Amino acid sequence: MKLSVVIPAYNEQESIPETLRALYQTLLKYNIPHEICVTNDNSKDCTAEVLDSLMLEIDTLVYYTNLGPNGFGYAVQYGLERFTGDCVAVFMADMSDDPEDLVNFYYKMLEGDYDCVFGSRWSKGGRVVDYPRLKRYINRVANFIVRIVMGFRYNDTTNAFKLYKRETMEGLKPFLSPHFNLTIELPLKAIVRGYSFAVVPNSWTNRKYGESKLKIKEMGSRYFFILLYCLIEKYFSRGDFHKELRPIASVNQ
Template sequence: MPEQRINLSLVVPVFNEEKRLSEPLLHAYEYLKTNNPEHEILYVDDGSTDRTHDLLNELTKQVPTLKVLQNPKNEGKGAAFQNGLAHAKGDVVLFSDADFSAPIEESARLLRALQEGYDIVIGSRGLPNSNIEVHQAWTREYMGKIFNFIIRSILPLRFHDTQCGFKMFTQKAVRTIVPKLRIKGFAFDVELLIIGQANQLKIAEIPVTWRNVLDSRVHPIRNSLEMLRDTFRIRFNLANNRYQSASDR
């Protein structure tokens, strides 16, 4: 019997999310069941120390399209994302944060842009038509703007928001990006865009609705320093042609 074709893969990295896991996952499943019935949902547990993994296994009884992947230890959001991408079988792959600050319904906007011929479509909180219904704390927003300024200063990226956790890829883009990912932390968003540009993938940035969800897993000072360090690693890798396909070097 031939394997069922999967049109869309939803990839969601999680770490210690037991308190807010079930409701957004079930909502995403109900939406996809109606709008993208030939889908799969990949939750990647990045070495959680609470009951996240057990809850995910229990939720497979309610969500038949849910597949649970696991990193043996906490390696970072980028590592979990890479694991999910490597296992995604869909023609289209949607990446989302576990809290769905950008609602799953916004995926329709990304999909329309992808169907116009783009390889990667990134949701953005920084465009004039972006709809921010609930803002982050002013310190987080300010630090995000500083980080984006640094990125635009030292890397050839001109996007308004690289860090929004809502992105969509063609399978072609996935196959191009996955083997070249090196960053395991939060700066992986920047790296995947650099890889895309280095390999002539077409990238669109579109406005999305976004509402901040409290109880963030981000530690502002520690993670900001880590992201700054990794951004310079990306610059070094780019300068040494480590992101291009061998045939393009």
Template sequence: MSGPAPLLSVVIPIYNEQDALPLTAARLRPILDGIGGSYEVVGVDDGSGDDTAQVLDRLQLEWPELRVVRLRRNSGHQAALTAGLHRALGQYVVSIDADLQDPPEKIVDMLALARDEGFDIVQGVRDDRSSDTFFKRSTAAGYYSVMRRLVGREIPKHAGDYRLLSRAAVDALKSLPETQPVYRLLVPWLGFRSTSVTFQREERVAGTTKYPLSKMVRLAVDSITNFSAAPLRLATWLGLGSFLLAAVLGVYTAVEQIRGATVPGWASLFIAVVFFGGVQLVCVGLLGEYVGRIYSAVQGRPGYFVGSDSADVRPSAVDEAPQAQVHIPTQVG
């Protein structure tokens, strides 16, 4: 891609969003056309299995600022976000999901804060979670509470991956050797001058969530193990506590034996074996989690492979686009 770098890049990780994409484009394009500078939209297709790729191709015919990066396989949300950040060319880079739950209108406010007041990071933060279920509100509160204790108080509450980064912040992220980045923790850790804008999260415009409970648990595990050795210390304290408890039980047993008050039975023995066996398994599991990450880091396998980037392809090499076209609606109904 030749020519001067655009003022703004908008990175959108996309996975199976064929129904949401036309609505996203219809709402996002007028906002970006009005920022008063050049821009690009980097749509990262994370190995979608539906018609997302075809919809992106058709949208690109009508929206020249749309740039499509395709990953060879589904690599996960954070990996797709990494691919977009590493390939974005803008002086400022915004990351946002394709489901329109994070209002794209806030991009204007983010850009104004960065340009006028010199902030390198402008984080989008939810100011209301009343639309979430009690379970989701409780788990989210627990997650951010734990992360702020382990990583630092600079981690903003209720902040996801909707944010603006300056070119300096993006370059700093690119220089880190992270194989499994968790950006909601990694970005505040950089220490760049930052601020936030608040918003109310909206309902998904189409499709289903791509973050079920299993992925939320995986994100929590990645967050803890990537940024803290506290679980290893927990294993140490569990082992010490078990040793002390065993010592107390040993003294108690000896005293009762001397008094002749012992009653033969299997219950106490069974409980002790289960307890100490469980503690040992927890400790071994925690050690295994960290050893597995060391093993992955030593292997040096990249988190994703880029199959194609429309900015790198000459027109003569582009596959013929489908005849049918998806017109960007002017109004979201």
């Protein structure tokens, strides 16, 4: 099963080389067929030039430049419309995600034939390094609200690091979120629409270079919009978007 890794990148000239080299070497080590698909989100620094150079040493790297509209959600969607694999993961350009965790996601999907594999930084075995205190507080409150409103036990919906089968991703379209709220749109739609999933602990490490692109004060209403949309779909869509049921080994909910 070919794995595609979609990486949105905006002004990541310092972070992207380490991220892509570590990811590539890890996937090679485990002999996982793959492509690394970077969306350069119209960066203003030298990200494009760095990617041109990296393509000479990483033969599975492809990249696209999204001229606009721009934003995290648009950049991810740009990659999700162009990947060629049988499954696709969203991975951060700043090396906050661990390539070894992605390998665990991949084998978990193969093992259980799950439609999705979700990471959790807050369950047993998960780990965070240098997580800003205010951001951590807001994260836990936001995820608690999602769990209560949606009636799910999964505790890290806002974690962008997740893996989906190609047919699952097709079943989540059309995408509504142009910004970081895409991180909750994808898993909430997947759960509401009946796709099977497993939860695997993963680690998160704060970026070494640059600044986070997430602007918390700008995202509250956008997260709420997606949460409300998925809640309405859960109770009022009458199954119009629901995946056809099929036997599965187990489902974590």
